[in-house]
Structures are given as structure tokens and as C-alpha cells.
Amino acid sequence: MPKTDSDLNVSREATSLRLLVENRLRSAIGSGLFKPGQRLIERELCEQTGVGRTSIREALRQLEAEGLVTTIPHRGPIVSTITADEAAQLYDLRALLEGFAGRECAKRRDPAIIGRLRTQYERMVAVAGNDDRSELLAAKTEFYAALLEGCGNVFVERFLKMLLNRVTVLRMTSMTQPNRIGRSLQEIGGILVAIESGDEDGAEQACVQHINNAAAIALDALRRGET
Amino acid sequence: MPKTDSDLNVSREATSLRLLVENRLRSAIGSGLFKPGQRLIERELCEQTGVGRTSIREALRQLEAEGLVTTIPHRGPIVSTITADEAAQLYDLRALLEGFAGRECAKRRDPAIIGRLRTQYERMVAVAGNDDRSELLAAKTEFYAALLEGCGNVFVERFLKMLLNRVTVLRMTSMTQPNRIGRSLQEIGGILVAIESGDEDGAEQACVQHINNAAAIALDALRRGET
DNA sequence: TCTGGCCGATTGTCAGACAATCTGTCAAGC
DNA sequence: GCTTGACAGATTGTCTGACAATCGGCCAGA
Known part of the structure; x- marks a missing residue:
């Protein structure tokens, strides 16, 4: 990693909401809080996280691309199962x-x-x-x-x-x-x-x-x- | 691949708009129509594709996860360059x-x-x-x-x-x-x-x-x- | 030439809305 | 009893409009 001269790295944690949600969901799945096969209903996630549907959906798209969740058309995302x-x-x-x-x-x-x-x-x-x-x-x-x-x-x-x-x-x-x-x-x-x-x-x-x-x-x- | 008995596969191409956009963008990038480093401005994509910003953004998230585009915060996505x-x-x-x-x-x-x-x-x-x-x-x-x-x-x-x-x-x-x-x-x-x-x-x-x-x-x- | 501040462009996010679609249930018919 | 069909509720997919936050560039001033 390119280390800056002196460590003035203003961490810029100001990550977007979407990223925060994404990480939350990722760890929720990883820790087993969300179990494989469980449905993830957008509106519920909105309530639980306090963010709008937009951010939730974009975060879900990311997780979907990673294979962590699977979206069933018109049914919504579920935590991916694995055979x-x-x-x-x-x-x-x-x-x-x-x-x-x-x-x-x-x-x-x-x-x-x-x-x-x-x-x-x-x-x-x-x-x-x-x-x-x-x-x-x-x-x-x-x-x-x-x-x-x-x-x-x-x-x-x-x-x-x-x-x-x-x-x-x-x-x-x-x-x-x-x-x-x-x-x-x-x-x-x-x-x-x-x-x-x-x-x-x-x-x-x-x-x-x-x-x-x-x-x-x-x-x-x-x-x-x-x- | 699980082949159905007789080929009654109703192709169900009725993929969501988001997927269509995604594939369009993918091939646009792959074919060189969008060049590496080029900015992809949401509103322009909306006009060019005729879909709302919602779908565009979700498609971009997917491509981002694949590494095809890189999103610069508050600047928007660009076609990924590669060193x-x-x-x-x-x-x-x-x-x-x-x-x-x-x-x-x-x-x-x-x-x-x-x-x-x-x-x-x-x-x-x-x-x-x-x-x-x-x-x-x-x-x-x-x-x-x-x-x-x-x-x-x-x-x-x-x-x-x-x-x-x-x-x-x-x-x-x-x-x-x-x-x-x-x-x-x-x-x-x-x-x-x-x-x-x-x-x-x-x-x-x-x-x-x-x-x-x-x-x-x-x-x-x-x-x-x-x- | 460098500094600082302003302005336009664009994103990030939200709320509300509506049609399309899926699922389960329940009654009707054999 | 079992199958069929239809209805209702739930949820997604998508659009629209809106607004603050932020970035980049331009321009005036030192």
C-alpha cells in the first residue's frame, strides 16, 4: 500500500451511507445474524437501519454481485445458501x-x-x-x-x-x-x-x-x- | 445444466430493466464505445437509455462490483482504467x-x-x-x-x-x-x-x-x- | 504566481407513488 | 377429497421530484 510520508491520512471515513449499510449487512450475514435462506425485506431493512430504500437497494446490489445474497425476481433478496x-x-x-x-x-x-x-x-x-x-x-x-x-x-x-x-x-x-x-x-x-x-x-x-x-x-x- | 424434459423453456427474457441496462453498459464498455477513463454521467445515461436514475444507479453498482467502472465519491463513475x-x-x-x-x-x-x-x-x-x-x-x-x-x-x-x-x-x-x-x-x-x-x-x-x-x-x- | 472564495455541475439520499408480479388462501366444481 | 380458479395482500421494480453535500474550475485579489 502506498504509505503517505507522514501519517496524515485523514481517514476520510466519510463513506457513503450505502457503504455503511453494505458493511453492516455483510457482517450481519457473516456473523450468522442473518441466516442462509432468510428473506431480506427492503422495508424491514429500512426500518432497522434508518436509511431510505435507495441506499438499501444499492447496497443489496453490491452484495448480490459478491454472491452473498441472491435476489429472486419480484420476491426479493435472500441470504445465499450454498449446496x-x-x-x-x-x-x-x-x-x-x-x-x-x-x-x-x-x-x-x-x-x-x-x-x-x-x-x-x-x-x-x-x-x-x-x-x-x-x-x-x-x-x-x-x-x-x-x-x-x-x-x-x-x-x-x-x-x-x-x-x-x-x-x-x-x-x-x-x-x-x-x-x-x-x-x-x-x-x-x-x-x-x-x-x-x-x-x-x-x-x-x-x-x-x-x-x-x-x-x-x-x-x-x-x-x-x-x- | 439441468435440461428440462421437453424444451418448454419459456425463455423468460423478461429480465428487469436494471439487467438490461447493465448488459448494455457492459457491452458498451467492452466494445470500446465507452473508453477507459471516460466519465459516465447519470443523467446522460438516463437520456441515452430512457430509464430512470434508479435503474441506472443500480446497474452501475453492479458494474462497479465487477470492477468495470470505478466510482469516485461525489464525482461519479468512470470506466475503469488499468495500469x-x-x-x-x-x-x-x-x-x-x-x-x-x-x-x-x-x-x-x-x-x-x-x-x-x-x-x-x-x-x-x-x-x-x-x-x-x-x-x-x-x-x-x-x-x-x-x-x-x-x-x-x-x-x-x-x-x-x-x-x-x-x-x-x-x-x-x-x-x-x-x-x-x-x-x-x-x-x-x-x-x-x-x-x-x-x-x-x-x-x-x-x-x-x-x-x-x-x-x-x-x-x-x-x-x-x-x- | 499563488491564494481564497464563489458558482455550477453532479452525486447521495430521501419520500411518495404506482403498476407488475408473486404467494397463499378460500370457495367452487368434479 | 382433490383440483381449479379467482381474489387479496405483500413486495418488488421503477419513476418522479426534491434537496443538501460536495467537487472542480474560474476569477478576483494580493
Whole structure:
């Protein structure tokens, strides 16, 4: 990211209402407050958010483009559901892209990125034992954010973000398996080491393997459960 | 695709106005009618299309999500420009995804898909000599469409479509090089053969190589030209 | 030449309105 | 009882008009 000389970045959070709504809805869906399949009725959203229908609708169009919601004509938007089949495809693609990202990170070895990766990894190790998983999840999210930025490809970054939004709910499932955490951490550590040592093939493989393992668990739970 | 018993598919083209506008704008940008960097003023679009601002704005949000237009706050949307650097990243990702698609096609060997690929390839060969390139381009587009569908991964398909929309203008450039056509056809033939014979590695390699070659030319032209 | 302020253009957002369309229900008919 | 048809309510899709906020450029003044 182009860092300004001195940090005079007037954050310009003055984002439009539409963007605020968009982010709210995104996190509402990601956090499970809005469940897959649930209808999102415009007027209700207007009341809940206090903004006009215009802004709501435009935000919904954006989320629709990202695949988070699906609009049924003359019926309105619903939170997208995902079949086991699609989930498998999603994980396939994610493995491909994250493998690429891992490889690129290892190739570039940007110290700033590596620093962030290591920080988050250590944070994950530190809080792994907590009952409250939220911080673990936060650390993992940050870890991935660094990985995506580090790959130096804005398209990969954008696409992976979209994919991650869609698996968030599934990821909760797979993280719930208690004894998965240990293995997961181990795998992530492997990714970190490979990147730090510039081992491109190793980093790619580690990323792919990590996703595949997570996918196996998530898909299993998904098939066992419903929808 | 789930084919209905008898072909009673009432095409239900009755898509919403918003979708019509969206497609119009997409092709207007893809065809170069709207040039990169050009401002898209809502009211003008309203006049040109004859629809209200509501529909225009929602369509723009969609295109924005796809990356085709970029909205500058309080300034309005412009047709997205692309730097040489970003173009390189775009081609990198495209190579990755199309390599994946090629591999999957070779793995699955769906006769319907292979038939379509071959048909379009032969069509390309047939019209390669024409002065008018439009049919060649159309055939190539169809070829790719079949390749994307054949990979059996809706996410890969969707993402690649987005990427293709963004390179369309660049692709024109690279196709303009006259003696590139021969090589290009040869490469595409290679892809087809590999898929038909189920050679996964070969198909992937052929796809990647094809994109890399196209990228080299396009990027060269881009750097030589402007922006 | 640089500074500051004004003005037009355009977006961002809202409220209200209306037709088109979908869904569920309920009565009528076999 | 089960199917058919019609009606009513709910909700979207779209338009219109409106207004404040903001951006860019122009022009006067130092």
C-alpha cells in the first residue's frame, strides 16, 4: 500500500451511507445474524437501519454481485445458501488462490508482511486455549489479510476476500471441532515457516493442504447437517 | 445444466430493466464505445437509455462490483482504467484460473463440452483469414465460454467472466497483431488436443502458456502506448 | 504566481407513488 | 377429497421530484 510520508491520512471515513449499510449487512450475514435462506425485506431493512430504500437497494446490489445474497425476481433478496457441491467448488478455488498467494508471499519475502504474519501467528498460539474463540478467529482473519496483501495481486486479493465472506459461516463450523485447532495451528505455522524461508513450493503446498483439510471437515459437517 | 424434459423453456427474457441496462453498459464498455477513463454521467445515461436514475444507479453498482467502472465519491463513475502493473496481475490470475479450467476439462472429458470446443476451434480456423475479425473474436469468446462451463466450477466460471470483461479491450490490441493469429490458433489447437486426450497436465500447461503469450504481447503494447 | 472564495455541475439520499408480479388462501366444481 | 380458479395482500421494480453535500474550475485579489 502506498504509505503517505507522514501519517496524515485523514481517514476520510466519510463513506457513503450505502457503504455503511453494505458493511453492516455483510457482517450481519457473516456473523450468522442473518441466516442462509432468510428473506431480506427492503422495508424491514429500512426500518432497522434508518436509511431510505435507495441506499438499501444499492447496497443489496453490491452484495448480490459478491454472491452473498441472491435476489429472486419480484420476491426479493435472500441470504445465499450454498449446496455441498458448491461448497466443494468454493474450497477448490480457494485452495488454488491461496496456494498462489502463499507462493507469491514466499517469492517476495516482504519483511512487513512476514512481520504481520508472524505476529498474528503468535497471537493465535497465545489465545488458542481460550474458551472464547472470537480472538482466535480475529487473529486468523488478520493472518489471512496479510497473506492476501502480501501476494501483490489485487485481483487475487479481491476474489479471495469474496470467497472468504462466503465461507465465514462454514468456517465457524470447522473451527468448532475442538481438536482441529491444534492441527490447524500447526499447518499455519508450516505456512509461515515456508514463506519466511522463501520456499515457494513449500508455501504453496502448505496453503493448499491447509485449505483441503479445512474443506474436508467443513464439507463433512455440511453433508451430515442439512442443505 | 439441468435440461428440462421437453424444451418448454419459456425463455423468460423478461429480465428487469436494471439487467438490461447493465448488459448494455457492459457491452458498451467492452466494445470500446465507452473508453477507459471516460466519465459516465447519470443523467446522460438516463437520456441515452430512457430509464430512470434508479435503474441506472443500480446497474452501475453492479458494474462497479465487477470492477468495470470505478466510482469516485461525489464525482461519479468512470470506466475503469488499468495500469500496466494491474494488467500484469490480471493476466497472472487469468493464467492460473484458465490453467485450472483446462485441467478440469481434461479430467472430466465431457463430450458435450469437447464438441463445443472443437466446433468453435474449427470455426476459428475457417474464418482466420477474413479481414473482419469480429467473427474470429466471437468464436474465441464461445470457445472460452465452453472452457469455463466445462470446468464444472461455478466460482471459477464467474471470476473468469469478470476477468475476461476487463481484458476485452486489451485483447483487441493483442489480436490486432496480424502474425499473432497463426500462433494463437496453434496454441488453442494444442489446448483442444490435450483436453480431448485427457492430458491434464498438458491442458493446464497449454492454457497457461497461451495466456502468458497473449499477456506478453498485450502488456508490451500497453507499456509502449499510454496509461 | 499563488491564494481564497464563489458558482455550477453532479452525486447521495430521501419520500411518495404506482403498476407488475408473486404467494397463499378460500370457495367452487368434479 | 382433490383440483381449479379467482381474489387479496405483500413486495418488488421503477419513476418522479426534491434537496443538501460536495467537487472542480474560474476569477478576483494580493
